[in-house]
Structures are given as C-alpha cells and as structure tokens.
Amino acid sequence: MTQIFENPVKQPLLPSSWLIQKDATASYYEVPADGLEEIILVLKALESRLVWLFCTEPATEGSRLWYVFERGETPEFLVLVLKAENPVSIATFYPVASRFERVITDGFGIRFSDSLDNRRLLLHERYPDGFHPVKKSFQNTSLQSVDSWAPYEFQLMGGTSVYQVPVGPVHAGIIEPGHFRFSVIGETILNLEIRLGYLHRGIEKLAEGHVPAFCVAVAESISGDESVSNACCYVMAVERIASTQVPGRAVCLRLLLLELERSYSLLSDLAGMVTDIAFSASASRFLIIREELQRLCERLTGSRFLKGMIIIGGISHDIPDELLREAKDVAIKAVSDLDTVLTWTMTIPSVIDRFATTGVVREPLIDQLSLSGPVARASGSSLDVRISHPYGGYEQYSPVLAQKNNGDVLARFLLKGEEVLSSLKYIIALIPEIPAGQVHTHVDINDGYALSAVESPRGRTLFWVHIQNGQIERYAVSTASFCNWMALEHAVMGNIVPDFPVINKSLNLSYAGTDL
Amino acid sequence: MNIISSFFKKPVCRAQFASDPVFETSGLLLKKEIDRVFGKSIAIREVDCGSDSAAEIELSNLSAPHYDVERFGISFVASPRHADILAVTGVVTHAMKEALIKTYEATPEPKFVIAIGDDACAGGIFLGTYAVIGPVESVIPVDMKIPGNPPTPATIIAGLLTLMRSAKKR
Numbered sequence: 001m002t003q004i005f006e007n008p009v010k011q012p013l014l015p016s017s018w019l020i021q022k023d024a025t026a027s028y029y030e031v032p033a034d035g036l037e038e039i040i041l042v043l044k045a046l047e048s049r050l051v052w053l054f055c056t057e058p059a060t061e062g063s064r065l066w067y068v069f070e071r072g073e074t075p076e077f078l079v080l081v082l083k084a085e086n087p088v089s090i091a092t093f094y095p096v097a098s099r100f101e102r103v104i105t106d107g108f109g110i111r112f113s114d115s116l117d118n119r120r121l122l123l124h125e126r127y128p129d130g131f132h133p134v135k136k137s138f139q140n141t142s143l144q145s146v147d148s149w150a151p152y153e154f155q156l157m158g159g160t161s162v163y164q165v166p167v168g169p170v171h172a173g174i175i176e177p178g179h180f181r182f183s184v185i186g187e188t189i190l191n192l193e194i195r196l197g198y199l200h201r202g203i204e205k206l207a208e209g210h211v212p213a214f215c216v217a218v219a220e221s222i223s224g225d226e227s228v229s230n231a232c233c234y235v236m237a238v239e240r241i242a243s244t245q246v247p248g249r250a251v252c253l254r255l256l257l258l259e260l261e262r263s264y265s266l267l268s269d270l271a272g273m274v275t276d277i278a279f280s281a282s283a284s285r286f287l288i289i290r291e292e293l294q295r296l297c298e299r300l301t302g303s304r305f306l307k308g309m310i311i312i313g314g315i316s317h318d319i320p321d322e323l324l325r326e327a328k329d330v331a332i333k334a335v336s337d338l339d340t341v342l343t344w345t346m347t348i349p350s351v352i353d354r355f356a357t358t359g360v361v362r363e364p365l366i367d368q369l370s371l372s373g374p375v376a377r378a379s380g381s382s383l384d385v386r387i388s389h390p391y392g393g394y395e396q397y398s399p400v401l402a403q404k405n406n407g408d409v410l411a412r413f414l415l416k417g418e419e420v421l422s423s424l425k426y427i428i429a430l431i432p433e434i435p436a437g438q439v440h441t442h443v444d445i446n447d448g449y450a451l452s453a454v455e456s457p458r459g460r461t462l463f464w465v466h467i468q469n470g471q472i473e474r475y476a477v478s479t480a481s482f483c484n485w486m487a488l489e490h491a492v493m494g495n496i497v498p499d500f501p502v503i504n505k506s507l508n509l510s511y512a513g514t515d516l
Numbered sequence: 517m518n519i520i521s522s523f524f525k526k527p528v529c530r531a532q533f534a535s536d537p538v539f540e541t542s543g544l545l546l547k548k549e550i551d552r553v554f555g556k557s558i559a560i561r562e563v564d565c566g567s568d569s570a571a572e573i574e575l576s577n578l579s580a581p582h583y584d585v586e587r588f589g590i591s592f593v594a595s596p597r598h599a600d601i602l603a604v605t606g607v608v609t610h611a612m613k614e615a616l617i618k619t620y621e622a623t624p625e626p627k628f629v630i631a632i633g634d635d636a637c638a639g640g641i642f643l644g645t646y647a648v649i650g651p652v653e654s655v656i657p658v659d660m661k662i663p664g665n666p667p668t669p670a671t672i673i674a675g676l677l678t679l680m681r682s683a684k685k686r
Binding site: 124126127133138140141142143145169170172173174175176177197198199200201202205206217218220221222223224225227268284285287288290291292294298303304305307510511512 | 532533562563564565566567568569570571572573574575576577580581582592594595596606607609610611612613614615619635640641642644645646647648649665666668
C-alpha cells in the first residue's frame with residue numbers, strides 16, 4: 001500500500017501509468033479490479049467522498065464502472081475506472097453506493113456481489129424481468145408493459161402497535177408523484193421508506209444517438225425549476241470536449257441566469273415551508289417576490305423558467321443592456337422586500353416553535369450519503385460546487401458561502417433565505433461587470449468524454465458526456481436530489497407524522513430529477 | 517397600544533404589485549362561465565404523470581397572490597372524489613399509468629380532463645421511447661389541451677375559459 005501512496009499529500013494518489021485522461025475537472029485512473037478495495041480504504045482514511053458511481057458500455061470492450069470521488073478541498077474530481085466483471089459492492093464503505101449500484105443493475109443488468117439491497121430502484125413492476133434499457137443492445141422503442149406482477153416489498157417494522165401509513169403516488173397537493181411508506185407508533189415516525197421512479201422517462205437513453213445540440217432540451221427537461229443548471233452542466237461538458245472558450249458576455253449572462261434560477265427556486269421553498277405551518281401571510285409575501293422574479297425571467301429570456309436560453313457555445317440570444325438595468329432594479333427591490341419578510345417571519349413565536357429542532361439532518365450523514373446543496377450546508381458542511389470546484393465564471397466572480405450548523409428545519413429556512421439574498425446581491429454586483437461582445441461562438445463537436453459539475457439550487461449536479469462520431473454515445477446523469485432523498489428518510493425519524501410536510505418542504509427535492 | 521386606540525388608527529394598506537388587466541378580464545369572464553356551467557365553482561385535481569414539475573409550479577402559482585384564482589371560483593382539491601376537473605401534466609410513464617386510471621375512475625361524473633403542457637398534449641421529445649406510454653389521451657379521454665413548455669398561468673386560465681364556453685350545462 002505504501003508503494004501506491006508514497007506521500008498522499010504531495011504525490012499523486014495513484015501510479016501515473018494508470019492515468020488514462022486528465023482535464024480541468026477530473027483525473028481518470030484505470031484500476032485493476034482486485035485493487036479497488038485497497039484504494040477505497042485509503043481514500044476513506046483521507047476523508048474522500050464517493051459522489052457518484054455510473055456505468056458505461058463501450059462498443060468495442062466490456063462494460064466499465066466509473067467511481068467518482070471528491071477529495072477534501074481539491075478542485076478536481078478523482079475517477080477510478082474499472083472493468084465491470086463480477087463487481088463487488090462498496091456499500092459497506094460508502095452507504096450511498098448501494099443506490100448507485102441499484103441504478104446500474106436496473107440499467108445494465110450488472111449485479112454487485114455483497115449488495116445490501118437487490119430490489120429494482122427506478123424500473124417499476126410494469127417493466128418485464130431482465131429488461132435493461134441502457135444496454136446498447138436495446139433499441140429505444142415503445143415497450144409493452146407486463147400486466148401482472150409481484151407487489152413491491154417494503155421494509156416491514158416489527159412489534160405490536162406499529163402501523164403503516166401509505167402515502168402517494170398521487171399526493172394531496174400540487175406536487176410530483178412518489179410513494180412514502182411510514183411505519184408509525186402512536187404519532188411518532190419509526191421509519192420512512194421512500195419509493196420513487198414514477199416519473200422515470202428514460203432521460204439517459206433518450207440522449208443516445210442524437211447530435212449534442214438536441215440534448216440541451218433533454219437536459220432542460222430533467223427538472224423544470226433547475227433547467228438552467230442542468231442545461232449549463234451539459235453544455236459545459238460538450239464545450240470541454242471541444243476545448244471551446246465561451247465569450248465573456250455569454251459567461252456572465254449564464255451566471256446571471258444561474259443565480260436568478262437559484263433565487264426563484266429557493267423562494268418557493270421558503271414559501272412552502274411557511275405554508276406547511278399554516279402561516280399564509282408570510283407565504284404570500286414570499287410568493288409575491290418570487291412571481292416578480294419569474295416575470296423578470298420572462299422579460300429577459302421569453303420563458304418564465306429560463307428555458308431555451310442555454311446553447312452549446314454560449315446563449316441563444318443577447319439580453320439588451322436596458323433590460324439588464326431593469327433586472328438590477330428588480331433585484332434591488334427584491335432584496336429589500338425579502339429582508340423585511342424574513343426578519344418579520346423570524347419574530348413570530350409559532351414559526352420558531354414549529355421549525356426549531358424539527359427534522360434534524362445530522363452532520364455525519366453528509367459524507368455517508370453524499371449529501372450536497374442547502375441540505376448539507378444547513379448541517380455544517382461547506383460543500384458548494386461554485387466554491388470547491390469553480391466553473392463557468394465562478395472562478396472570477398466568487399459567491400459567498402452560506403452555512404448553518406443545526407441541521408433542523410429552522411437552519412434550512414434561514415440558510416435558504418440567506419442564499420436567496422446572496423444570489424440577488426450577486427446579480428446586483430454582476431450586472432455592471434458584464435462585458436460587451438458576442439454571446440455565442442461556433443463549436444466544432446469533437447469526440448471524447450468529460451465530466452461536468454454544477455451547483456444547482458438543490459446541490460451538486462454531475463453529468464458525464466461521451467461523444468463518438470459526433471453523436472452522444474452515453475449521457476450519464478447524477479442530480480443532488482438523488483442522494484438528498486436519503487436525508488429525508490433520516491430527518492423524519494422520531495418526528496411526528498404531521499411534521500412530515502414541513503420537513504419534506506424544507507428539503508424540497510426533485511422527483512423528476514431523481515427518476516430521470 | 518390599547519384596543520380602543522387601534523379603532524382610530526388609520527389602516528395600513530398599500531398595493532404590493534400592479535394587477536394585470538388582461539388576466540383580470542379573462543378571469544372575470546371565466547367566473548361568469550363557471551357560474552353558468554357548474555354553479556359558482558369548479559374544483560380541480562392535479563395529476564403529474566411524467567412532467568418535469570414546471571407545469572406543477574405554474575398551477576400552484578395560480579393560487580399565489582398575483583393570480584389568486586379562487587376569486588373566480590376555481591379551487592384545487594386534495595382528492596379526485598372532490599374534483600370536477602382533472603388537470604394532467606406530463607407524458608404518461610409506465611409507472612404512472614395505473615395511478616392515472618384509478619384517479620380518473622375516482623373522479624365523479626360530470627368531469628373534464630385537461631392536458632397541460634406540450635408533453636401531456638403530444639408526448640414531446642419522449643414520444644415513442646421505452647419509458648412512456650404517450651400523451652394523456654392515449655390513456656384517458658381528454659377534453660381540452662393547453663400546450664406550452666410549460667403554459668403560463670394566463671394561458672391556463674384562457675384554456676379553462678375556452679373549455680367552459682364549449683361546455684353545455686350538464
């Protein structure tokens with residue numbers, strides 16, 4: 001072991017002969033199958049986090065597994081590439097791996113030995129047994145679903161007086177579908193099992209075989225209120241493969257759109273949290289600010305969800321300077337309004353009473369479950385892709401890190417409030433700095449692959465794009481929501497069922513962004 | 517401040533935003549039509565069958581202060597058993613087909629189904645892929661399609677107005 005890791009601080013962690021690609025975001029090492037466990041033990045000792053695990057099926061050789069790690073403050077990701085022959089589960093080292101492994105088993109039929117959970121994750125019972133959609137041998141056409149199936153087995157909690165509360169997939173509110181299975185004693189939640197996959201639309205397979213320009217729309221449709229983040233993450237991967245520099249004005253306008261999206265998106269979380277404790281006077285005020293921002297989005301881009309703006313090589317059309325000045329005025333007003341509402345809301349005793357100590361996400365869960373975004377930062381983490389892995393202009397215009405320590409609903413409410421304020425202030429400071437010039441440059445599509453990371457309103461988004469013969473060969477997606485859902489299962493334990501809505505809203509995760 | 521002095525205090529009231537005259541006009545027309553067809557109010561149950569959640573956000577926005585459609589007699593209800601209208605969003609996935617059919621069957625007659633968004637109306641980019649069945653009308657009958665990616669609150673209200681105008685009193 002000492003030969004491999006002579007000096008973990010100064011020297012590369014792995015022998016340079018294993019290095020297969022190195023770019024601005026990641027170093028890729030081809031690792032022999034029997035060497036994985038040894039390396040993982042050292043990585044874990046160095047407090048590296050497993051952030052993603054995905055699979056590819058190259059045409060000429062066997063399937064590969066790609067383990068993506070984040071190491072402390074190092075800006076580049078470490079990717080270990082393994083042949084997928086009789087793989088062993090690493091869920092005992094990194095519990096989050098269990099769900100990544102289940103997605104790979106769904107998609108490719110690759111089974112991991114010593115796996116903690118062998119149930120399908122995203123493919124429901126209507127899909128036939130042995131159906132693995134991401135395999136190259138499967139042509140993406142309509143599928144005949146099966147009519148009879150064995151019911152899905154939920155975890156059963158034993159003991160007298162434990163009863164189950166099934167919720168969903170169609171919920172009471174206007175939200176996305178998902179199933180929550182509570183095991184309850186009295187009013188206290190003993191266990192929650194979340195079952196998603198109802199919105200599985202085959203996003204990854206859909207992109208395959210298409211030209212890169214088409215797939216911007218695919219990335220945008222992953223999650224409606226994160227369309228800019230997802231589109232940016234995708235085009236940045238394509239631009240990195242093509243080694244293209246995006247013009248300065250386009251970089252700044254993308255930053256503007258990213259922060260605008262973060263603001264309106266997190267404002268609906270704030271409104272949702274106070275709605276769920278029946279404080280509609282405060283919710284209305286948040287919603288008024290949010291609607292003004294969405295109307296601004298429409299004036300700037302033609303879409304209230306900023307769709308269709310991001311294209312490969314820049315943005316689709318310029319935003320005139322007078323509109324930018326107007327955007328600045330709207331942001332200044334929003335800052336002052338939001339500040340007033342937040343301060344006032346925090347003076348109401350019943351708000352503090354419902355929010356404080358409710359739904360705690362404990363700090364040790366962050367690395368175990370690979371949590372990110374506001375959920376992690378409200379529990380004492382300083383993870384923010386914009387700061388730890390700066391991209392697309394954040395190197396130059398760095399945002400302010402927001403952080404809270406208690407990990408309860410109150411911490412998430414305060415943190416999200418701060419983040420909206422700091423995003424709006426970021427916009428105000430950015431607009432006068434936006435340079436004149438082109439907003440779009442021609443991109444010659446190259447073959448190759450790249451990893452791309454973006455901080456979406458909900459946290460870390462990772463895409464891996466592989467282009468071959470000018471077409472998308474593989475488009476692998478990991479959203480923050482996928483990992484953060486597990487935080488909800490832990491946060492509700494010991495809380496009462498009536499507090500579930502506010503805890504759920506304080507995380508406000510994307511169902512569509514998880515089910516893909 | 518005692519209770520008597522609060523009687524004499526001037527009420528604090530200031531407009532938070534300017535109302536949109538076009539939206540207000542179509543909203544009042546819609547109210548008239550709802551009064552005619554359904555007698556004062558309609559109840560809408562929303563079902564997401566494969567949307568990216570943008571359409572859900574716009575539907576919730578209808579209840580936000582700028583729009584506040586409850587003024588016009590439109591309310592969103594928690595159960596299909598209370599609903600007159602099902603608002604279905606997204607391209608129908610295999611996993612949501614059964615839930616959609618059950619929700620439809622649980623909605624009492626007379627009922628309308630509106631498909632909201634490009635994917636719900638026509639399937640969008642997902643049409644013909646393995647994970648989806650197709651647009652909403654391939655699973656349950658649809659009375660009205662409101663396209664858009666997603667349709668704006670004003671478009672949804674205009675769509676409802678068209679639906680109500682075409683509906684006979686049942």
